[in-house]
């Protein structure tokens with residue numbers, strides 16, 4: 001490959017960050033299953049601890065297998081650097097820890113993964129980080145929610161569970177005008193379908209557990225730094241702009257420039273909060289990413305087939321798949337995810353709660369469980385599982401009314417997925 005050529009997405013998915021192992025020639029990235037790394041000498045150790053040199057100390061902070069995964073995710077998203085951690089939720093914890101002081105606020109979209117709504121409403125509040133909710137379908141509500149305490153705007157590119165799309169560029173402009181970074185959770189889309197940094201995101205978050213790893217076998221999370229945000233001039237991000245006493249009063253933004261956020265997340269958040277990924281999980285996710293473009297296209301193509309089938313079925317009341325031309329977000333999907341509308345969406349059954357329970361009880365090929373982004377097709381009835389503790393009214397607001405089924409369409413043959421739904425719908 002000549003240096004002048006920019007590799008394409010599929011090439012980056014296979015190669016970014018990886019080289020044959022310098023010690024053994026191993027072509028596949030080895031699993032460096034070790035806790036710690038031997039120093040060359042005392043001076044080398046001192047320079048690593050003082051952030052004067054890059055290198056490995058201890059797997060809580062860096063690991064060579066995980067480093068390849070970090071470079072690959074950064075390359076696919078078009079960021080300057082990335083940090084990989086144990087789960088998507090810990091990626092959010094570490095990212096917000098780097099931005100927030102007690103009393104600060106996050107403006108977040110109402111249409112978010114249920115686990116993220118819990119994290120923001122409960123655990124983050126116990127740190128003194130307050131959430132102000134803005135309506136995904138009303139862009140102006142984001143501008144209205146911003147105050148002088150706002151330190152971040154948080155949205156999902158393609159929202160879990162309903163698969164709706166938000167106008168990323170409009171929100172990015174509001175965040176930029178207010179001088180706060182836009183954080184986009186890109187878990188459901190993956191960079192194959194949407195690259196939020198190209199549309200103005202400053203930070204991208206992933207649950208690598210889902211489509212990135214893609215095989216339902218390993219948990220992981222990522223934080224990608226776009227390198228676009230000025231962390232110093234407002235004085236609102238002291239972890240990045242102020243001298244760090246434990247690192248010889250180094251200022252992280254001044255020292256590390258356009259990858260300072262990724263560094264700060266590692267040397268402050270990951271160091272002290274501790275959610276490191278296991279090297280074996282990094283290896284599994286790296287292997288998954290090699291086929292990301294092939295899998296995501298198949299996921300999206302299958303989901304379109306399944307959505308069309310359900311849309312024409314007389315036992316189905318409605319289908320929320322933004323790839324369908326009748327969906328209110330279809331134009332946004334065409335703009336932000338032109339290759340496909342993802343693989344996760346919701347639909348409503350005639351017959352309400354009992355019909356929902358009956359459907360998930362009668363599937364065979366499809367698995368009834370709480371996950372998305374597996375090679376296998378998955379279904380869940382939120383009202384009887386993830387959302388069962390809510391009142392009926394709260395369920396409806398959360399998009400988990402009694403009739404709602406969420407499906408994550410896998411990469412099996414579409415006619416087989418449809419046949420399984422057909423027999424399940426005929427069984428009650």
Ligand SMILES: *Cc1c(COP(=O)(O)O)cnc(C)c1O
Nearest residue numbers: 087088089113160187207209220
């Ligand atoms: C699953 C998920 C998360 C949380 O990720 P974990 O790896 O389960 O911690 C965050 N955001 C979205 C959109 C998700 O689907």
